[in-house]
C-alpha cells in the first residue's frame with residue numbers, strides 16, 4: 028500500500044463520523060490530502076482497487092469520487108498510466124492600474140510567451156463591434172483571436188476587434204498586437220476593463236486545457252487613444268485558477284465620493 032493511500036485513508040477515517048454519503052467522504056478526504064500537501068502535484072493516486080479494498084468501499088463509489096475530482100481539476104487522468112494529482116498552477120498576479128500588453132506582462136515575469144492563432148481576418152462588423160468601435164455597416168472590422176500561452180501553459184483566449192482602417196492586415200501583426208499598434212501610432216493610452224465570472228464552455232475549456240465548466244474570468248477591455256477614440260474592443264476568457272487581478276484602492280478625497 029502506498030504512502031498516498033495511507034494519507035487518504037487517514038483523512039477518510041477522520042471524516043467517517045460526518046454521516047455524509049461515502050463517495051462525498053472519500054472525495055473530501057482526497058481533496059483534503061491534496062490541499063494539506065500530503066499528496067503533491069504529479070503524485071499518482073493509488074489504484075481504484077487499492078483505495079476500495081483499504082477503505083472497504085465499493086469500486087463504483089471510488090470511481091464516482093475520483094471522477095468528480097477530475098471534473099473539478101484536482102486530479103488528472105492519463106490514459107493508460109493512471110490518475111494523478113493535477114499540476115499546481117503558478118498564479119499570475121496582474122495589476123489593474125497599468126495598461127500593459129500580455130507580451131509585456133509575461134516578459135516582466137520572465138515567462139516565455141507565445142500565441143496560437145484562432146482567427147485573424149477582416150469581417151463585416153457585429154452590432155456590438157459597430158457600437159463600441161463606432162463603425163458603420165459598410166466598414167470592416169479586423170478580428171484577431173488568439174490563445175495566449177506562457178511557459179507552455181495556455182492562460183487566456185483573447186478575441187480583439189479593431190477598425191480595419193487601423194489594422195488593414197490582421198495577418199501582418201507579429202507576436203504582439205500592442206507592439207504592432209505602436210508602430211502605426213495607435214497604441215492605446217487608456218482602457219476600461221470589465222471582469223465577470225464565467226463557467227468555461229466545452230470549447231474554451233479544451234483550448235485552455237482545463238475541465239469543462241470550471242470557473243473562469245470573462246474580461247472585456249475597451250481601449251482608447253489619447254484623442255478619446257476607441258481603438259480596441261477585446262473580449263477574453265482567462266483561466267480562473269491562474270489569475271489574480273489586483274487593484275489598489277485609495278480613500279477618495281473631499282468631493283470625490285461616487286466619482287467613477
Ligand code: 16G
Nearest residue numbers: 128129130203204205206246248261
Ligand atoms: C492584454 C489585454 C488585451 C490586449 C493584449 C495585447 C487584458 C485582459 N487584455 O492581454 O486587451 O489586446 O494585452 O497583448 O489585459 P499583445 O500586445 O501581447 O498582443
